[in-house]
Amino acid sequence: MDAAGLGNRIHEVRRRAGISSDKLAELCDVGAVHIRKIESGSKVPSIQLFTRICNALQISPHYLLQDSLSEEITPG
Structure with missing residues (x-):
């Protein structure tokens, strides 16, 4: 999993939803x-989080x- 990509996507969705990082x-x-830290890519959230x-x-x-899944899964 690309932590930076995941963090960026969470950040984008949060901002589009109008939610502050404090509120999230x-x-x-x-x-x-x-x-x-998750949004910056320096931490990866647990499954629960x-x-x-x-x-x-x-x-x-x-x-x-989706970006991580498409990179890791190859057709058999």
Whole structure:
């Protein structure tokens, strides 16, 4: 998984939704600094936090991971 790509996509979706990083952190029950580190690509969220981010942003996990999935999965 490309942490920077995932972080950028989360950042883009959050901004389009009009949600601050502080608000997203509150919705996900983590610190705002943690959300900012994820968005900058210096941290990768746990599966549990990733799920909370998807729910808070009302976005499909597939959408956030689509670049990573297309690079890692090759037709058999």
